[in-house]
Amino acid sequence: MENLGFYNGEYDLIENMKIPMNDRVCYFGDGVYDATYSRNHKIFALDEHIDRFYNSAELLSIKIPYTKDELKNLLKDLVKKVDSGEQFVYWQVTRGTGMRNHAFPGAEVKANVWILLTPRSIKDMSKKVKLITLEDTRFLHCNIKTLNLLPNVIAAQKTEEAGCDEAIFHRGDRVTECAHSNISIIKNGVFKTAPTDNLILPGIARAHVIKMCERFNIPVDETPFTVKELMEADEVIVTSSGQFCMSACEVDGKLVGGKASEIVEKLQAALLEEFLEQTK
Structure with missing residues (x-):
């Protein structure tokens, strides 16, 4: 079929x-x-x-x-x-x-x-992605993978119109997640990602990235971070089941990341190796 x-x-x-x-x-x-x-x-x-x-x-x-x-x-x-x-x-x-x-x-x-x-195949992780930020107006149970996706649909349309790949949600100054992905940052060698509370979906790819960080002794900080921290991060990382770990080059038209590519490439290689091994 x-x-x-x-x-x-x-x-x-x-x-x-x-x-x-x-x-x-x-x-x-x-x-x-x-x-x-x-x-x-x-x-x-x-x-x-x-x-x-x-x-x-x-x-x-x-x-x-x-x-x-x-x-x-x-x-x-x-x-x-x-x-x-x-x-x-x-x-x-x-x-x-x-x-x-x-x-x-x-x-x-x-x-x-x-x-x-x-x-459908998984995405090429070597491709850099462009992002936009949007106020997170969804309900307060984002940890449930509900079929009520109208806010995500609207965000996806705005992303498409902006010529970008994904939208980053934030509630006030706190970054939560993306419309279809989790969002994390790398700063001073630390992988920082939002906690799995009711404001984000506990991503499977996010969990695998954390596991790889632990393998390589990369410190992990699961605490909230701000839009300002996002813009000043060494790397901005988007994770999902179809792209595993992709780094951003632009947020709201401003250049971001590109300062810890060796960490990103190490994580990407390990995640791809895991995927190929488990599906060989």
Whole structure:
């Protein structure tokens, strides 16, 4: 298959799939999701993504109709049905299907599971990215990977219009995260990244970068940092499941980073090696 869409046990090409209008995702974005990549039909960091997925669902009182092992096995099986071994592996769960009502449906309504598999490769980490800053006006549960992504969509459009690659959110002077990524900085040899509180998503790639910092004895500081610190950092680092660790060259039209490239390159090489090893 060129791609694959899955909905509650049925699957076909994504363009052939039909979804009930009363799936609560249509009205409320009532669900959570997660995503990663595969190579050679092997899914990278699946355990960590599944753990985060179930945690997001639990925080919204959504009961996933599979055990963790069942869902992992399902994803592994479906990935093999797509021709390309390099895929963007996306899955989500919504609270269920029923007539529109803000209150949760009864316990008899089961959650809906979606899976979408499309050919896609991880990004080239040697490419420098351009960023913009935006006030973070999202709700106060950014640690949940909710399907309510309208603020992120608006940020992505503003990023596109600015000719940039990603938007950095900040609440007042505190930097939180990007529209689709985590944001960190390197200053005086220290890797500094926001704490995993309710204002950021606990990124899987972020966790892997921290692990690599520990391997190379690079100090890690998980405390909030400001927009001023960001602009004055030796390096500005964007991390996500599709790009692992990319450094920025520009924020709001001003040149940034480029002062600790040896640290960045060391982390990038180690992360790519880990990905290739786990998906060989």
